[in-house]
Amino acid sequence: MSGSLSALGTASRTARTATLDRNLPAPPDEVWRAWTEPDRLPHWFGPVLKGIPGPDVEYVLEGRGAHGDTIVCRVLTWEPSTRLRVTWRYTGETESELRLDLTPTDDGGTRLLLTHAGFGPEADPVDYAAGWHMYTDNLEAHLAGTPGVADSDARWMELMPVYAAASAD
Incomplete structure (x- = not known):
């Protein structure tokens, strides 16, 4: 895990977007399975509480940490090992959209381009950018077969000022 x-x-905050560009130590099909298989998601994100990710499906995730919050996702685009696009409705927030683009890298890994857009006024894109960094730290560790972040809330708090300083506005 990079721990960067x-x-x-x-x-x-003006455009209401968060983006992440990260290289991961596994091929796109492995990264895809980590994002879409209910038995893999708890290792780095959180459990699937309802439904199974798939084309035109709605499913519910539980995030990490001691919050008990849920995320309702509806699949808009399902292109295995290439692109996943879902609506994203976090507890207490309006619906936004998450898009993942997976591209193979020359070293056998995957470039993950994550775009999360359309946040309502109650959501902070800086919070999401730091959160996605923390979650993909865990994803990277999962793919490498190593332990992830033990205290996800502490990691998120560590990353918040980094993304606040790097925010476009």
């Missing part, structure tokens, strides 16, 4: 304290993306 450098921003891997940007956030814009």
